[in-house]
Amino acid sequence: MMYLTQLKNSGDFLSISRENEWHLDPVAFQLKNGTAVKVIDTGVISFEPLNPGQKDIVLSSAIHGNETAPIEICDELIQKIIKEELTLTQRVLFIYGNPASINIEKRFVEENLNRLFSGAHSGAPANNERIRAAKLEQYVSDFFNGVTGERTRAHYDLHTAIRGSKNEKFAVYPFIGDAPWKKEQLSFLLACGVNTVLMMKTAATTFSYFSSNQFGADAFTIELGQVKPFGHNDMTRFAKTKETLINLITKTEVFYPEFELNDFELFEVNRAINRTNEDFSFSFGDDVENFTGFTKGALLAKDGPIEYFAETEGEAVIFPNADVALGQRAVLTVIPLKDTHHLV
Numbered sequence: 001m002m003y004l005t006q007l008k009n010s011g012d013f014l015s016i017s018r019e020n021e022w023h024l025d026p027v028a029f030q031l032k033n034g035t036a037v038k039v040i041d042t043g044v045i046s047f048e049p050l051n052p053g054q055k056d057i058v059l060s061s062a063i064h065g066n067e068t069a070p071i072e073i074c075d076e077l078i079q080k081i082i083k084e085e086l087t088l089t090q091r092v093l094f095i096y097g098n099p100a101s102i103n104i105e106k107r108f109v110e111e112n113l114n115r116l117f118s119g120a121h122s123g124a125p126a127n128n129e130r131i132r133a134a135k136l137e138q139y140v141s142d143f144f145n146g147v148t149g150e151r152t153r154a155h156y157d158l159h160t161a162i163r164g165s166k167n168e169k170f171a172v173y174p175f176i177g178d179a180p181w182k183k184e185q186l187s188f189l190l191a192c193g194v195n196t197v198l199m200m201k202t203a204a205t206t207f208s209y210f211s212s213n214q215f216g217a218d219a220f221t222i223e224l225g226q227v228k229p230f231g232h233n234d235m236t237r238f239a240k241t242k243e244t245l246i247n248l249i250t251k252t253e254v255f256y257p258e259f260e261l262n263d264f265e266l267f268e269v270n271r272a273i274n275r276t277n278e279d280f281s282f283s284f285g286d287d288v289e290n291f292t293g294f295t296k297g298a299l300l301a302k303d304g305p306i307e308y309f310a311e312t313e314g315e316a317v318i319f320p321n322a323d324v325a326l327g328q329r330a331v332l333t334v335i336p337l338k339d340t341h342h343l344v
């Protein structure tokens with residue numbers, strides 16, 4: 001295999017993936033410490049220690065190619081695992097979602113990968129991102145199904161946001177129906193430096209929803225800061241996240257401080273506003289940060305002839321983006337979580 005020596009010597013799976021944008025021939029080998037390494041495709045590599053603990057962990061980044069900080073974190077972890085500077089106790093699948101979009105320093109090439117899961121990739125003419133989404137679904141499925149017995153499944157899909165944010169780090173808890181939200185997962189997020197969580201109320205075509213819904217994984221989209229080009233991230237801001245992820249994959253068990261509701265800011269989605277017209281605009285500028293609240297009745301957005309006004313005092317905007325494709329979510333609005341009893 002052409003790249004195998006390079007991978008074993010440098011551990012630099014990121015560069016190899018970037019050099020092979022949409023396909024890489026699979027290969028498997030073993031580290032001296034017994035960990036089995038499987039390159040599954042470009043951007044997709046799994047590690048299985050000799051006697052794995054009971055967690056199956058998926059760590060994904062570069063679902064959006066310009067969100068570099070999570071890519072740098074995963075690059076460091078992968079290099080350290082291959083160089084045996086870190087010894088795993090758990091099975092881990094790393095995914096760089098869209099290597100071609102990393103190379104062009106854009107969110108995506110043709111289509112937003114994070115709207116193509118749970119089957120949304122089929123139905124329209126195929127493009128590279130649709131094909132990739134279908135393959136990623138298969139790889140995650142193979143990973144979770146590749147082991148039997150009592151397992152705990154997790155998928156942390158790491159992103160950075162386009163805008164600044166009043167709450168720098170936050171997570172999206174995908175819709176899990178009537179199931180309770182898990183305090184232990186929120187405590188893990190807090191250990192990562194994430195104290196703000198949005199509870200979704202409907203199904204989605206995101207990667208984290210896919211793993212949550214199809215495999216019962218504890219899955220989150222985690223926003224670690226603001227989008228920056230490679231070399232411009234202040235990595236000290238990600239130290240807690242990195243340390244917590246390292247503990248997760250190298251320890252048999254991790255204990256987090258006891259859950260305290262007061263440590264968190266929990267929100268629920270009030271609504272999603274979709275762009276349905278070419279002529280779509282917000283009433284506010286690009287410098288308005290995520291979690292900015294509006295007074296009741298204030299104009300939020302205009303979608304052609306439709307005007308959207310804040311429905312409640314303090315209704316706050318998340319991910320406002322007037323450039324999304326027609327039919328897609330242009331902004332989410334959130335309000336403080338009303339019922340916090342649904343936590344176990």
Ligand SMILES: O=C(O)CCC(=O)N[C@@H](CCC(=O)O)C(=O)O
Pocket residue numbers: 064114159160161162163172204206208221319320321
């Ligand atoms: O800042 C933005 O506008 C987008 C940041 C981002 O990529 N967020 C994810 C959230 C996915 C989710 O809702 O779980 C996305 O939009 O795909």
Ligand SMILES: [Zn+2]
Pocket residue numbers: 063064067159160
């Ligand atoms: Zn993203």
